[in-house]
Amino acid sequence: MSQKSNSLAGQRILLLGGTSGLGLATAKAAAAEGASVVIVSSRQSSVSEALAQLPATSEGHVADLTQEQQIQALYQKVGSFDHLIFTAGESLLIGPLMDTSIADAKKFFELRFWGMVTAVKYAIPHLKPKGSITLTGGIASLRPLPGWSIGASVLAAVEGFMRAMAVELAPIRVNMVTPGVVKTNLWSNMPEADRHAFYNNVGQAMPLQRVGEAEDLAETYLHLLRQTWATGQSVIIDGGAVLV
Ligand SMILES: NC(=O)c1ccc[n+]([C@@H]2O[C@H](COP(=O)([O-])OP(=O)(O)OC[C@H]3O[C@@H](n4cnc5c(N)ncnc54)[C@H](OP(=O)(O)O)[C@@H]3O)[C@@H](O)[C@H]2O)c1
DSSP: OOOOBOOOTTOEEEEETTTSHHHHHHHHHHHHTTOEEEEEESOHHHHHHHHTTSOTTOEEEEOOTTOHHHHHHHHHHHOOEEEEEEOOOOSOOOSOGGGSOHHHHHHTHIIIIIIHHHHHHHHGGGEEEEEEEEEEOOGGGTSOOTTOHHHHHHHHHHHHHHHHHHHHHTTSEEEEEEEOOEESGGGTTSOHHHHHHHHHHHHHTSTTSSOEEHHHHHHHHHHHHHBSSOOSOEEEESTTGGGO
């Protein structure tokens, strides 16, 4: 009989950007299923705070994922693993293209696109043959609002890369999660009152009447690790936002 799903018990999962938001919720959910998790982000303080919320066997490392040498050094420390999840991201660059500096627009690709590409490149020798890679997009590439030219472009670039890697790296599976608006630190550059109003307004416009929680998305990352017959896919989890 063919193998239809992987138990996560005993599997080693590397979460780049795993100290907050979607990554941390996924690390907690995977650890609860018996996986051993390794979380990475650019600041020691956030690595330490996240480790305090995970089982004592969890590992954490500091690496700035915009820096190729730091990524190479990270993999030397981490060794081999079963699954790679990339959720690193910084606050969004939103605004009309006419008012956007081209230098800022190029910089916005450094972490989410080039950091992600570099992280996947150097992960390949460390991934076990039945392993997987799960990247992160966002529904702005499918349904952008005015002001989202650069954000939508980065997310679409992630999807193209994901599909190409699914072909090139098979039988390693490569997929992505494509979230709608989720309550995480990603939105922390907004004043608190504005942020709550934004969550309410965006949530009310969705079929499911609320913005997402990080745990809603963690479930989907785990699904993509467990199943063994999907590759090259983007799974949209957005409360129905792309429909309206
Ligand atoms: N939340 C949403 O509404 C939403 C919607 C669609 C898509 N997404 C995407 O989902 C991904 C995760 O977002 P999130 O909401 O979970 O955000 P988050 O809570 O802000 O988490 C981002 C993570 O990335 C890490 N990070 C930032 N810069 C880094 C760097 N240079 N090197 C290494 N790690 C770095 C952060 O830790 P440090 O600060 O310690 O480095 C943190 O662990 C992002 O790509 C985002 O675009 C989110």
